Amino acid sequence: MYAQMVKSTGAGVKSLDEMEPQERAFQERINAGDKIEPKDWMPEGYRKNLIRQIGQHAHSEIVGQLPEGNWITRAPTLERKAILLAKVQDEAGHGLYLYCAAETLGVTRDELTKMLLDGRMKYSSIFNYPTLTWADMGAVGWLVDGAAIMNQVPLQRTSYGPYARAMVRICKEESFHQRQGFDIMMTMAKGTDAQKHMAQDALNRFWGPSLMMFGPSDENSVHSAQSMAWKIKMNSNDELRQKFVDQTVPQAEYLGLTVPDENLKWNEEKGGYDFSQPDWDEFFDVLRGNGPETTERMEARNKAWDDGAWVRDGMMAHAAKKKAMKVAAE
Amino acid sequence: MSTNDWPLWEIFIRGAHGLSHRHVGSLHAPNAEMAIKNARDVYTRRKEGVSIWAIESSAIAASSPEDKGSLYDPADDKVYRHPTFFDIPDEVGAM
Ligand SMILES: [Fe+2]
Numbered sequence: 001m002y003a004q005m006v007k008s009t010g011a012g013v014k015s016l017d018e019m020e021p022q023e024r025a026f027q028e029r030i031n032a033g034d035k036i037e038p039k040d041w042m043p044e045g046y047r048k049n050l051i052r053q054i055g056q057h058a059h060s061e062i063v064g065q066l067p068e069g070n071w072i073t074r075a076p077t078l079e080r081k082a083i084l085l086a087k088v089q090d091e092a093g094h095g096l097y098l099y100c101a102a103e104t105l106g107v108t109r110d111e112l113t114k115m116l117l118d119g120r121m122k123y124s125s126i127f128n129y130p131t132l133t134w135a136d137m138g139a140v141g142w143l144v145d146g147a148a149i150m151n152q153v154p155l156q157r158t159s160y161g162p163y164a165r166a167m168v169r170i171c172k173e174e175s176f177h178q179r180q181g182f183d184i185m186m187t188m189a190k191g192t193d194a195q196k197h198m199a200q201d202a203l204n205r206f207w208g209p210s211l212m213m214f215g216p217s218d219e220n221s222v223h224s225a226q227s228m229a230w231k232i233k234m235n236s237n238d239e240l241r242q243k244f245v246d247q248t249v250p251q252a253e254y255l256g257l258t259v260p261d262e263n264l265k266w267n268e269e270k271g272g273y274d275f276s277q278p279d280w281d282e283f284f285d286v287l288r289g290n291g292p293e294t295t296e297r298m299e300a301r302n303k304a305w306d307d308g309a310w311v312r313d314g315m316m317a318h319a320a321k322k323k324a325m326k327v328a329a330e
Numbered sequence: 331m332s333t334n335d336w337p338l339w340e341i342f343i344r345g346a347h348g349l350s351h352r353h354v355g356s357l358h359a360p361n362a363e364m365a366i367k368n369a370r371d372v373y374t375r376r377k378e379g380v381s382i383w384a385i386e387s388s389a390i391a392a393s394s395p396e397d398k399g400s401l402y403d404p405a406d407d408k409v410y411r412h413p414t415f416f417d418i419p420d421e422v423g424a425m
């Protein structure tokens with residue numbers, strides 16, 4: 001998802017009886033549905049895992065602005081441009097809500113940023129793909145934000161209070177994102193042959209990478225089991241991917257577009273679609289830093305940070321000078 | 331990398347006239363004026379507020395979770411503070 005393949009530090013999930021009293025009390029609070037707040041005691045593994053997960057999620061929101069930012073100046077109408085601008089601004093907001101939540105765990109935003117910029121922390125694989133045509137703005141909103149919603153809605157119930165509250169704010173804004181994307185797709189799909197072709201091409205390119213957003217199957221993963229016990233992960237990757245496919249296929253049919261999967265078939269027995277797995281070799285290759293746009297994205301983030309340094313420093317200098325003047329006047 | 335980290339501010343927003351300010355989150359800004367401007371962009375993009383307070387996080391004093399028991403103890407044995415403690419006969423009417 002926006003946080004993919006987050007590895008936990010624990011070796012496996014302990015039973016309540018194997019835990020020291022403090023840890024047991026902590027786990028019992030989680031089991032009872034209590035929220036954990038910043039000053040509460042928590043196991044080191046829980047803290048570290050959350051920093052990685054929330055940090056990766058925050059980085060994804062920020063880097064995720066780039067593929068869409070690419071089209072702001074070339075939106076087909078002034079209205080589309082204003083909408084896309086508002087959508088991308090929301091994503092900046094999402095990044096900030098999440099950095100705040102991570103900071104309550106004892107890491108600073110600047111430290112997290114540094115780890116993104118030097119490659120120690122990751123962001124979602126999906127943002128390493130290029131946005132080649134205007135139809136991609138439709139596909140991204142419809143599919144990428146759609147997949148993100150699948151994951152974020154259950155995270156509103158996550159055990160860590162600040163994370164859960166950030167998710168509530170984010171979810172309120174996400175359905176605008178998905179709808180504006182679907183609206184673009186509807187217009188394109190009802191348009192000229194060339195537009196319809198662009199819409200189909202965008203779906204073809206984003207379908208697989210969207211399925212990858214949920215991460216590989218984690219049914220047997222110790223990391224996932226621990227995260228689920230801590231309620232910082234609410235569903236298995238396969239479960240969410242299935243839900244996404246079941247929701248999205250009828251929408252594609254409505255658009256008159258074809259999902260690029262020969263094996264896609266309704267399975268009456270399971271009450272869901274059978275579908276092909278995306279190309280997991282490609283996924284791992286992207287995670288290793290070989291995505292089609294990875295270099296571009298990292299360069300853009302580093303450039304923004306470096307070019308903004310004089311602004312950050314100047315504003316601090318100005319604030320210090322004003323403070324000094326105020327002290328002198330008193 | 332700049333070592334000039336902007337301080338952290340806690341943001342409180344009054345959602346509508348007549349309501350109290352409520353904590354909505356935090357953000358970084360070089361000073362109070364910028365904290366309020368940033369809060370407008372981060373927390374009120376959909377008219378979520380009519381008034382914003384910003385206070386530097388380091389200026390906030392907070393009770394600690396370990397106080398849970400002792401800090402609130404004095405309230406435990408004063409059930410008479412709740413109106414339901416008193417039985418008023420039905421004949422008296424609404425009170
Ligand atoms: Fe977002």
Ligand SMILES: [Fe+2]
Nearest residue numbers: 091145174177
């Ligand atoms: Fe979004």
